[in-house]
Amino acid sequence: QLQLQESGPGLVKPSETLSLTCTGSGGSISSSSYHWGWIRQPPGKGLEWIASIYYTGSTYYNPSLKSRVTMSVDTSKDQFSLKLSSVTAADTAVYYCARVVRGSQFDNWGQGTLVTVSS
């Protein structure tokens, strides 16, 4: 059974770059059947899809974040990563990684990690 786990700093300063990694265990992220995605949730608010990636490296970004987002994958480590640049307090959120089926359906989620943007 695949398990996903987010890791990265819990506190990031304004204007800096937020970096998170998602590690899969109990399964490979090299499968051609899935994409891999990041979703975030500001405190008390709804879910927002950030980006998705295929094991080949093809990426898909939310247009509202595209200019600041980079997603990458390292199949040798069963990991995929998110970088969000020029962060502000509005980027404070719980960040989830997830497995994506047929482009948009998140069938396996990490537990989430809270990232706070503050000086």
Add this chain to the structure above:
Amino acid sequence: QSALTQPASVSGSLGQSITISCTGTSSDIGYYDYVSWYQQHPGKAPKLIIFDVIDRPSGISNRFSGSKSGNTASLTISGLQAEDEADYYCSSYTGTGTHVVIGEGTRLTVL
């Protein structure tokens, strides 16, 4: 890319049925049969409860059912139980360019 439209809140009594709507456009819900629904309890990660409009993952109660008509998808929960009280989100595929749009979320209160 606007979020899919959901009611902010719905409520129902124990044992009753409720339906949550999710309205998109002819470019997402109206075009693709890749609509999914998620249940999220406070402090927990969302859980997939419906995929491909009508299908349930293994282990999800058949009290949860999904449907679609035109640009609107719906989630029906029958025989409401206390543990159904949660936030519910829909999502849809939007095509090869962007991939995903998620709904605004609906808080279900079980009375």
